[in-house]
Amino acid sequence: MRVKDETKQLAIVENTLCVVSEKGFAGVKMADLAKRVGLSVSTLYVYYKNKEDLIMSIAVDLIERESQRSEQEIVEALPFKLKLKTVWLFWVNFSINHRKEMSFLEQLKKSPYYGKLPNSVKERKSKLSTALIDQGKKEGLLKNVDNDILMAILIAVMGETVKLIIHDKMELSQNNMDLMFSMVWDAIKS
Amino acid sequence: MRVKDETKQLAIVENTLCVVSEKGFAGVKMADLAKRVGLSVSTLYVYYKNKEDLIMSIAVDLIERESQRSEQEIVEALPFKLKLKTVWLFWVNFSINHRKEMSFLEQLKKSPYYGKLPNSVKERKSKLSTALIDQGKKEGLLKNVDNDILMAILIAVMGETVKLIIHDKMELSQNNMDLMFSMVWDAIKS
Amino acid sequence: MRVKDETKQLAIVENTLCVVSEKGFAGVKMADLAKRVGLSVSTLYVYYKNKEDLIMSIAVDLIERESQRSEQEIVEALPFKLKLKTVWLFWVNFSINHRKEMSFLEQLKKSPYYGKLPNSVKERKSKLSTALIDQGKKEGLLKNVDNDILMAILIAVMGETVKLIIHDKMELSQNNMDLMFSMVWDAIKS
Amino acid sequence: MRVKDETKQLAIVENTLCVVSEKGFAGVKMADLAKRVGLSVSTLYVYYKNKEDLIMSIAVDLIERESQRSEQEIVEALPFKLKLKTVWLFWVNFSINHRKEMSFLEQLKKSPYYGKLPNSVKERKSKLSTALIDQGKKEGLLKNVDNDILMAILIAVMGETVKLIIHDKMELSQNNMDLMFSMVWDAIKS
C-alpha cells in the first residue's frame, strides 16, 4: 500500500499538519481531510489504514527527519560555546519556519499517540544533544548538573523564545537572538 | 425541597480537573462525568448550563483563586532576590501540589475557551508579577530587557523544573531548588 | 387543587396562549412557562397535573366561553340577513381582537389534544349556528344545501377576512366589511 | 462502489410527507424515519445534511412541481368562467389526491421553515393565478376588488370543499362540485 499518487500523499501530510496545528488531533476529520486533498474517504483508507496510522506515520516521519537534521547541524570544528549557540539558534529558526511540524510534535508528546510510538523512535531524538552537553561539561564550561536539567533549560528557553517571536512580542533580530542565548548561557554555564 | 449535596458540586470540579489533565477538554464527556460523581446527566445540566459553562466556571474560579494567592504570597519586607525566590519557589511547589489545576490552566490557554474568558479575568493575572519585575529592574538587579522576556524565562524554567520533579528526574530537595533558582537568576540578573 | 393565587392562574393562561399562538403547543416548555409567571416548575404542577391538563383546561375554558358568547350575540328581533351579518361581523371582530385565543383553538383542532376533549365540549360549539342557518333556510333565504356546506363557506371566508386584516392586506373599515359579507352572502343566498 | 437504492430516496420523502401531515414537522424524528425506510440514522444524514435540509428539500421540490402543474393546467382557449372552474376543480381534485403533500405545504407556510425558503421559490407560485384573475376583472366578470381578496375567497372555499370531502361530509360528485363552484362564483362574480 501507500504507493500511488505521491502528490496526494504529500497533500495529505501537509493538510494534516495544518489542521493539527490549528485544532489539534481531534480536529482532523477523515472525511474533511479526504475532501481537502481531492480524494474519496475510502481512498484515504487505502493510503492509511486508519486515523491512528495516519498520525503515527506522520509522527515517525517527522521525528526521523528531525533527528537527521540534528546530526547534520553540528559543526565539530567550532569551540564549544559557539557550537552550542549555532545548534540552539538553528533550532530556534527551524521551529519558527516549521511551526506546524513543531506544533504537531508538541501536541504529540501530550497525546495518547505518543505512548504508542516504538521506543526506537522515541529514543533516537535526544542522543545527539546529550553528546554535545557531555562535551561542555567535560570542558568545564557547563554547570556540573544532570544532563536532563541542562537540556530542560535549553529547551524551555528555546520554546519561549520561539513563542515570543511567533506572537510578535519580539523581533527575530541578531541582537535579540544574542540576548536570548546569552541568557540561557548564563543560566547553564559553570 | 430536596437539599443540594455540596459534595457533588466539588466532585464535579474535581473529576473535571482530573479528566482534563489526563485527556484534555475533549476528553470530558458529560455522561461520563455524571456517572463518576453519581449524578444523572440531566442533573449535571442543572449545575452547569452546558459543557462550556462547566469548563468556563471552573476556569474562572481557578484563575481567581490563583490571582489571590499570588497577591498573598509576596512578602514586601524581603530584599528583592529573596522575594523573587520565595515567590518563584512558592509557585514551583504549588504547581507540583496542584498539578491538575495547573494542567487545566495550561490547556485552557491554548484552547478556544480562553478567548471567551471575560477580559477582567484575563488581565488580573499578570499585574502582580510585572510589578515585581519592575522593582528588580529599578534596583538594577535584573537585565534591562522587556518584561515579557524576563517573565518568559522565569516561567519556562519554572515549568521545566516542575516537569523534572513530576517525572521523577529530579528530587524536590532544598539543594535542587536552590540550584534551579540560581540558574534562572543567572539568566536574568544584570 | 387549583385554588390559590388567581393572578398566577391568569398569568399561566395568558402566557400559554401567547406561546402557543407563536410557536405551537410544542413551543410551550413547562420550565419556561413557570419562569415567566414567577413560579417554580413544581408549583406549576400543583396548578395543573401535567402539560396535557394545562392545555386541555385552557381549551375547555376557551370553548365554553366561546359558546356562551355565540348565544349572547344573537339578537332575535332582527331580520335574518342582518342577524346573520351581525353575528358574522361579531366573530370577525372577535377573532381579530382575540387572535391568540383563536390561534390556540385553530391549532387545537389539528392537534392530538382535540381528540381527547370530552364530546360534550366538542358538540356544544356549533349548536347555535345551525339553528340560525336552519332559520335562514326555512325563510327561503339560503341555498337549500347541507348545513355543513353553508357553515363551511361562512367560516372559510370569515377566516380569510381575518387573515387579510391581520396581515395588513385589508383595512378593517365598514366598507370592506360590507364587501366581505356581501361576498359570503352572494355565495350562500338562494 | 455500492449503488444507491433510488427506492430509499423516495421512501424517505413519502414517509416524511406522511408523518408531517399527521403530526407536523416536530413529529418527524430522524431515527424513526430512518427505521421506517430501512436505513441507519447515519445513512439518512448521507441523503440529507440535517433535518432542516430534509424538510426544505422536500418543500422546494413540492412547490416547484406545484408551480409547473399550475402552468400546465390552464387551457387558454376556454371562456373565462369555464377556464377558472377547470383550474379550481383541478386543484380541488389534486388536493384530495395529494392530501399529504398539501398538508405539508399548508404547515410549511406557518412554520419557521417557510421564512428560510429562497425568494425565487416563494414568488413563483402566485404569478399564474393573478394573471387569471386579472383577465376575469378585465372582462368585467369579477368584482372589482383587490386580487388578494378574490384569491382568498377562491382558496378558502376550495380548502373547505376539500375538507368536507375528506371528512366524508360531502361526496365528490359532479353535482356537488358544480354546487361548490357556483357558490364561489356567486361570491366573486360582479
Added chain:
DNA sequence: TATGAATGAGCGTTCATTCAT
C-alpha cells in the same frame, strides 16, 4: 403549599470505519 433537586427517555448530529462494486 411551595420549591429546589433530580431524573429517564429521547433527539439531532458527528465521525471513524467498513462494504460492495
Added chain:
DNA sequence: GATGAATGAACGCTCATTCAT
C-alpha cells in the same frame, strides 16, 4: 485501486415529570 453507500457507537443537550423537604 478507487469510490459512493452504509453504519454503529457516541456525544451534547432538552424536557416533562417526580422526589423529598
